[in-house]
Each structure stands twice: as C-alpha cells, then as structure tokens.
Amino acid sequence: MGDLYKLTIFRYNPELKETYTSKYEVEVTESHWTLLDVFRYIKSNLDDTLTFRYSCGQGICGSCAVTVNGKSTLACETQMKFLDSFDLVVEPLRGFPVIRDLVVDHSVLDEKVRSVMPWLICKKDPESDKERIQSIEDRAKLDGLYECIVCGACVAACPTFWKNKTFLGPQALLYACRFMLDSRDEGKNERFEVLADKDGIYGCHTIFNCMEVCPKELNPGKAILELRKMFMNLE
Numbered sequence: 001m002g003d004l005y006k007l008t009i010f011r012y013n014p015e016l017k018e019t020y021t022s023k024y025e026v027e028v029t030e031s032h033w034t035l036l037d038v039f040r041y042i043k044s045n046l047d048d049t050l051t052f053r054y055s056c057g058q059g060i061c062g063s064c065a066v067t068v069n070g071k072s073t074l075a076c077e078t079q080m081k082f083l084d085s086f087d088l089v090v091e092p093l094r095g096f097p098v099i100r101d102l103v104v105d106h107s108v109l110d111e112k113v114r115s116v117m118p119w120l121i122c123k124k125d126p127e128s129d130k131e132r133i134q135s136i137e138d139r140a141k142l143d144g145l146y147e148c149i150v151c152g153a154c155v156a157a158c159p160t161f162w163k164n165k166t167f168l169g170p171q172a173l174l175y176a177c178r179f180m181l182d183s184r185d186e187g188k189n190e191r192f193e194v195l196a197d198k199d200g201i202y203g204c205h206t207i208f209n210c211m212e213v214c215p216k217e218l219n220p221g222k223a224i225l226e227l228r229k230m231f232m233n234l235e
Contacts, residue, residue, distance in 0.1 A: 002029030003086060005038065009050065010091040012098045022047065028080045035090075036064055036075040039102075051101035059215060062151025066102050067091040072153035072213040093156035095165075109152050112168050115194055116176035121187025138183035145178035145223060147216045154210035154220050160203055167203040168195070170210035170220030177223035180230060192231055201227045 007024045024046055026038050039052050054064035057076045064075040068083075068090055096104035126132045154170040155161050161169045168176075176195055179185050195201050201224055210220040 002027045003080070004028075005080065005086050005088060007038070007042075007088045007090055009102070011050075011101050012092075014100055022050070031081055033080050034076055035066075035068065035073075035078040035080065035088075038080065039075060051103055053103045060149060062149035062153075062215075065093055065151040065153045065156070065215075067094055067156065072156045074151060074153070074215045077215055093152055095156050095158075095162045096152070104152075106152060108165070109150065109155060109169075109171060112172040113150065113175050116168065116172050116179075117187060117191055117194075118175045118179060120179065120182060120185050121190060122184065123186045132184045134183055141181050141183075142178055144218055145174060145181065148174055148178075148218060149216060151215060153213045153215060154218075157209040157213045159207060159209065160205055164199070164203065166199045168200050170204070170224065173201065173204070173227060174218065174220040174223045177227050180227065188230065188234060192234065195227060196231050201231065 004025060004027050007026065008021050009024065010019070011022050012019050024042050026041055028038065030037075036054055036057060039050065043050050052064070052066070052075070054076060055061040057064070059074055059077045062074065065072060066075055067073075068078060068088055069085060070089075072093060090102065092098050092102050092104045096106070096108065098104055120132075122132065148171065150171065152171065158170055160167050173195070176191055180188055180191060204221065204224045206221060206225075208221040211218075211222075214220070
C-alpha cells in the first residue's frame with residue numbers, strides 16, 4: 001500500500017476559453033516518485049487530456065515549473081514523500097498567460113532576459129589571440145548567478161510582477177548581474193540604460209519571494225541589491 005494523494009488541477013481549454021478544475025486520486029507506491037511522475041501517471045491512466053510541459057525531467061531545463069499549494073516549484077524536483085500535505089492544488093505559474101492547463105506562455109520571460117543583454121559586451125580585443133582570460137577569483141564571483149535555469153518560478157512568485165508587467169523581474173535582473181560582475185564585460189553603461197529605473201533595479205520591493213522558491217537556491221534579491229550598489233558607484 002502506498003500514500004493516497006488527492007489533486008485538484010487547474011484546467012484551461014483555449015478553444016472554448018473555459019477554465020475549470022479536475023480532481024484526481026493517485027496512490028503513490030514508489031518512494032522516488034515526483035510530482036512529474038504523478039502527472040505522467042494521470043496522463044497515461046486517468047485522463048489523457050491533461051496538458052503539462054516538461055523536457056529533461058532532471059531539474060535542468062526548467063520547463064515543468066508549476067504552482068503547488070500556492071508555491072512555485074519544479075514538478076520534476078518535487079518529491080511526493082516530502083510534501084507536507086496529501087491534498088494538492090496544482091495551478092500554472094502565476095502572472096503568465098495560460099496556453100492550456102498547466103502550460104504557460106514564457107515569451108514574456110524571454111523578452112525581459114534579452115532586454116538586459118545577457119552576453120559579454122567586449123569593446124577591446126583580447127590580450128591573447130585565443131580567449132579572454134579570467135582569474136579563478138573573478139570566476140568565483142559569478143557563483144550563485146550563472147546557475148539560473150530560466151524556469152520562471154521566481155517571477156511567478158513576485159508580487160511586483162503580478163501588479164506591474166513592465167517590471168523586468170528577478171530572473172532578468174539576476175542575469176544582468178551575472179554579466180555585469182563578469183571581469184571580462186565592458187557593458188555596464190549600456191545595461192544601466194535599461195536597468196536603472198522603476199521597472200528595473202528600483203522596481204524590486206525586496207520581498208524576497210524569489211529567493212524562497214528558486215529550485216537552484218539562488219538569491220535574485222541579493223543580485224538586485226548588488227546592481228543598485230554598482231549603479232551608485234558608477235563613474
């Protein structure tokens with residue numbers, strides 16, 4: 001015998017423009033099962049119309065992010081045995097247009113990340129003809145920044161984003177910080193033209209929901225404060 005979970009899952013039919021919920025009961029007998037395993041079980045055995053998104057299933061691609069009992073999380077990293085309830089309300093990521101059921105439109109995330117120029121801006125030729133050298137110490141400054149998997153969990157948990165869709169959001173600002181702290185980058189002025197306003201680094205209200213839900217345990221709030229400090233010290 002396993003544990004019986006009762007799931008209430010948000011549904012959306014774009015053809016009918018209709019929202020509703022579906023209820024399922026799933027007995028989990030395997031200790032390693034994740035919420036993604038439960039979704040796949042429902043799809044294969046109970047309701048083949050349930051729509052959700054996933055790819056790697058290993059916490060790398062970030063595509064399976066959903067909201068469970070009010071908290072953003074990756075379905076593939078949510079182990080059923082560690083949940084604190086057997087009654088689950090599963091919804092799409094908050095604040096995003098829903099395509100169908102648990103699948104949301106991520107294009108707004110992509111646009112915001114692109115707007116902060118998430119690449120090295122180099123205005124000088126490298127000292128060698130092979131690569132731009134970076135010290136071990138300078139590389140270490142990027143720890144806690146480059147690991148972002150662009151899942152959108154932090155943005156979906158951000159009350160500022162819920163209210164103001166023009167706010168860049170914690171994910172894009174974390175990306176900006178990753179490149180602006182890179183010793184090889186020379187694009188601070190260009191990026192601050194995008195970042196230094198009420199929809200950028202000064203739009204954050206330091207609630208830090210983003211830190212609480214990040215599946216990689218990153219701290220976008222800290223990165224935003226670092227960007228503010230950089231802007232104040234900009235010559």
